Amino acid sequence: MSTKNTATKISAEALSDYAPVPRSAIGPALNEQGYYVGRVERNLYWVTDGSYQSAFLTTKDGVVLFDAPPSIGGNIRRAVDEIASANGVSNKVTHLVYSHHHADHAGASSLFDKNVIRIGHEETKRLLLRDNDPARPAPQETFADRRTLKIGGERIELAWRGPNHTPDNIYIHFPDHDTLMLIDIVNPGWAPISMSNLSEDIPGYVAAPAIALEYPWKHFIGGHVGRLGTRDDVTLHQQYMADIDASVRRALVSVDPTPFFQKYGDNPWAAVSALFDAWTDAGAAPVIEKYAGVLGAADVYTKSTTFWVMESIRLDLGFASYVRP
Numbered sequence: 001m002s003t004k005n006t007a008t009k010i011s012a013e014a015l016s017d018y019a020p021v022p023r024s025a026i027g028p029a030l031n032e033q034g035y036y037v038g039r040v041e042r043n044l045y046w047v048t049d050g051s052y053q054s055a056f057l058t059t060k061d062g063v064v065l066f067d068a069p070p071s072i073g074g075n076i077r078r079a080v081d082e083i084a085s086a087n088g089v090s091n092k093v094t095h096l097v098y099s100h101h102h103a104d105h106a107g108a109s110s111l112f113d114k115n116v117i118r119i120g121h122e123e124t125k126r127l128l129l130r131d132n133d134p135a136r137p138a139p140q141e142t143f144a145d146r147r148t149l150k151i152g153g154e155r156i157e158l159a160w161r162g163p164n165h166t167p168d169n170i171y172i173h174f175p176d177h178d179t180l181m182l183i184d185i186v187n188p189g190w191a192p193i194s195m196s197n198l199s200e201d202i203p204g205y206v207a208a209p210a211i212a213l214e215y216p217w218k219h220f221i222g223g224h225v226g227r228l229g230t231r232d233d234v235t236l237h238q239q240y241m242a243d244i245d246a247s248v249r250r251a252l253v254s255v256d257p258t259p260f261f262q263k264y265g266d267n268p269w270a271a272v273s274a275l276f277d278a279w280t281d282a283g284a285a286p287v288i289e290k291y292a293g294v295l296g297a298a299d300v301y302t303k304s305t306t307f308w309v310m311e312s313i314r315l316d317l318g319f320a321s322y323v324r325p
């Protein structure tokens, strides 16, 4: 047997084409180093590389950072330096708040010195100790349900409101900056990516936007895509998820499983696979049509999210569950 590593080469022309991304999905242009940093409100700033977002507060005692996505990486430091020097304030990062434990939002944590105080939910600490990734040191300071941070004269309200995208994902409210940061739930202007933004708890994921809207805020930091969000973006996302829910429930009761089991009698997994595909396709089709030109990549990702919502409706909620008489 050969141990030679052979790379798989796929030609770009062979890849699928998709609908153009609506203008409303696009954010500000990036600079030469590949980032954009902008003011959210007063001394609260956000940084993006077009796909990921981080945020920071400049305070009289130093900088408080919120998430450190590795794709932005060293540009977080550059963005902080740029703003601090323009405003004549300290660029020393004193605190780092984790939104949740995922490596794609926390993996540049180790770029900041070991004296930075890391803060996160107690479950974030447990998961980071479990994962034992040197790029993501576990938080020294944790909380269970709520915690108010008062750092350098600024107020930040942290809250854990139950599992959603992950078991540890938190709400970060900036009451004096009219802003809510909630990661991996709503991608403003865009459809969620794979399987509802790779969410572990779909009932929690679906409920999270309503919790977000209970808070007073004007600016939304979602952790992904190249722009900030508004309350209308969150409402549009809620409508999109509600449309998927309603559509896939219709599919679950209208696509008859019988022919699938007739065809694949001795191979039930083949029948299940084909039936899941049929339910997903029937559920997703009207939603893809409705959101074309409204949400970026609705044609790319609606099927994947529909599949995951369908499984939650079946397995968490017991919808269309059949008990053999």
Ligand SMILES: [Zn+2]
Residues within 6 Å of the ligand: 100, 102, 105, 165, 166, 184
């Ligand atoms: Zn995540």
